[in-house]
Amino acid sequence: MQPQQVFRAYESTISIEEDVQRTRFCRQCGEPCVSEVVEGGIRSTCTACLAVQYKNPQPAVAVLIVDGGRFVLGKRLSKSLGHGQWCLPCGYVEFYEDYLSAAVREVKEETTLDIRVQSIISVVTNYLSPNIHSLVTVLLAEVIGGELQAADGMEEVAWFPYTGDFPEMAFEADTHIISRYFETDLPGAPVDAAFASS
Numbered sequence: 001m002q003p004q005q006v007f008r009a010y011e012s013t014i015s016i017e018e019d020v021q022r023t024r025f026c027r028q029c030g031e032p033c034v035s036e037v038v039e040g041g042i043r044s045t046c047t048a049c050l051a052v053q054y055k056n057p058q059p060a061v062a063v064l065i066v067d068g069g070r071f072v073l074g075k076r077l078s079k080s081l082g083h084g085q086w087c088l089p090c091g092y093v094e095f096y097e098d099y100l101s102a103a104v105r106e107v108k109e110e111t112t113l114d115i116r117v118q119s120i121i122s123v124v125t126n127y128l129s130p131n132i133h134s135l136v137t138v139l140l141a142e143v144i145g146g147e148l149q150a151a152d153g154m155e156e157v158a159w160f161p162y163t164g165d166f167p168e169m170a171f172e173a174d175t176h177i178i179s180r181y182f183e184t185d186l187p188g189a190p191v192d193a194a195f196a197s198s
């Protein structure tokens with residue numbers, strides 16, 4: 001099973017130039033922006049303070065919690081992206097937070113489980129919607145405490161045996177990540193133990 005690390009959930013209907021023009025006001029000072037070529041790409045630049053309005057994907061983490069041949073999925077609440085569908089516990093990394101602590105926190109918030117992160121098993125780019133492009137570090141983890149219970153952002157959480165079949169999944173990347181983990185002897189990259197559990 002070959003690695004796949006770029007997933008596209010939509011086809012863009014506007015050009016990069018048109019998208020850049022949507023950033024009309026400076027995020028730093030609030031003055032109007034213009035589009036111009038900066039560092040080889042078209043970008044929005046402030047007419048007052050000259051700040052370039054870089055647009056970047058959002059860093060996130062997803063966690064494959066495994067116990068023998070089974071793994072944890074959560075069913076997303078109806079207000080969120082991928083509502084009513086299943087996904088790995090996941091979330092965005094906060095500005096003042098390292099990505100391993102983000103993974104431990106997100107799992108605790110969504111499932112109430114305490115985990116220890118064991119390894120990095122992939123990094124994926126998700127083009128989820130015109131406004132949401134994520135860069136997701138995918139981590140393998142084991143449970144070290146707590147009871148599996150649906151919490152923040154989850155309607156339901158459950159252990160699933162790996163059979164190759166999945167419930168309706170919110171993100172194509174998750175299906176690939178889980179299948180690849182169970183169907184290959186994938187050695188993950190080690191993680192910094194000082195941040196791997198709470």
Ligand SMILES: [Zn+2]
Nearest residue numbers: 026029046049
């Ligand atoms: Zn400005």
